[in-house]
Amino acid sequence: MKPFLRKEIPAALSELPDATAYEAGYLVTKNAGWRNVRPVIELDKCTGCLQCYLHCPDGVIFKDKGKVAVDYDFCKGCGICKKICKYAAIRMEAEK
């Protein structure tokens, strides 16, 4: 299962845990600030072979209602998924 962020990032100290531990599935911060280019999946070309999922070093590729998707909160934009895709179903777009 894809981890998800807390819906609201806590503003008050008292809302943050004392130890670096949340209940499973929650993360304290996004980590994608240095991405220059983002992978975009062209679903009409995608066969769902999941080679991109297997090769992604950050584990950000997942299936959303049966379709391959990217978690942009954690994708660093390395482009390995684009390189590995035999069906040219992933293109890299510049971040604006």
Place this chain on the structure above:
Amino acid sequence: MGKCFLSGNEAFAYGICLARPQVISAYPITPQTIVVEKLSELVEDGSLKAEFIHVESEHSALSCAIGASAVGARTFTATSSQGLLYMAECLTYASGGRFPIVMMNANRSTALPWNIYGDQRDSLSQLDCGWIQAYAENAQESLDLALMSYYVAEHREVSAPFMANLDGFVLTHTYEVVEVPAKEQADSFLPPFVTENKMDFGHPRNLAFSAGPEHNTAFKYKEHIGLLNAKKVIAEAEEKFARIFGRQYTGLIESYRTEDADYILITLGSIAGLVKEKVDKLRAEGKRVGLIRLRYIRPFPNEELAGALKNAKAIAVLEKDVSFGNEGTVFTNVNSALHKAGISIASSNYIGGLGGKNISEADIEKIFEELKEEKTTIQFLGLGGAEKWVYPQGL
């Protein structure tokens, strides 16, 4: 067991045994080896029901303790000198993760020149890593500290790892008569370790995550507050300890004949025993001298020192440490406490006992003699003809 003839290492091992840790991971290093050997014997003969894990390095010893603590086990490890430095990377993982691991450190010199004898440069170089740091004076205090360390570290408002320091050889290998409490007494002092900061199938958690610039300060602030909270929990632990065992400790500092003292020597660890004897002799000659022993240096006794030093004319800090290019680190900390309290008196630093060099009664006499000059100096003891820097010239 009642009264036993034990070394500091053995006394600490019995204290740990009474605290009933569930996991012990350690790697041997002189002069810590005996505490680990003793505990492995106690596990083997069934006196202590714990998992004893032989690891391949100090880095692994603490990593293993962190893993065990992260599943809710009471854990113990021990090290010294280069071993402490080798596990340094893991020190902040333990403190940042708020894992209340207890570690005994046998204070020993750090290389180079390579040396196995005692000084305090190993632990004092790690003051900023988020661990509570205590320094024992004798074998009885070592045992008692081992028991109290878990009480303090595991307290919910503290949740910090605890480093108990014993002077290498002088304390770790010297035999003394030690009162070893009964198991039932120890059990009534120290409750079992209960924590929510653990991996748990029933309540899965995401441990040891990242926090970027936005939240990092908040986590570090909470860690800082945890260590400050240790002050009141140490007092609470000592009060309960005194009720059950009849031995009363004195919090972050021990003041010895300081009430009306003009000249006060501040030090830490086993050398305090010799200083007390010297203070008694000088008092018998009518000299108004006293001693403050720092029992804890993290959290640092700022207020306690300010209270104890407010009527002194001059103080000296005697420590087995130097922060090269500056002065002894304990001296820096003490001066900060004085400054914050608005106390403006001469303070001198004596750096001695490096690499196991003996600090003699004559050295202590010299310190008290020079204190009367009420000058701020920094000097090394044990160089033969001592080099002396008078502040600010030559600094």
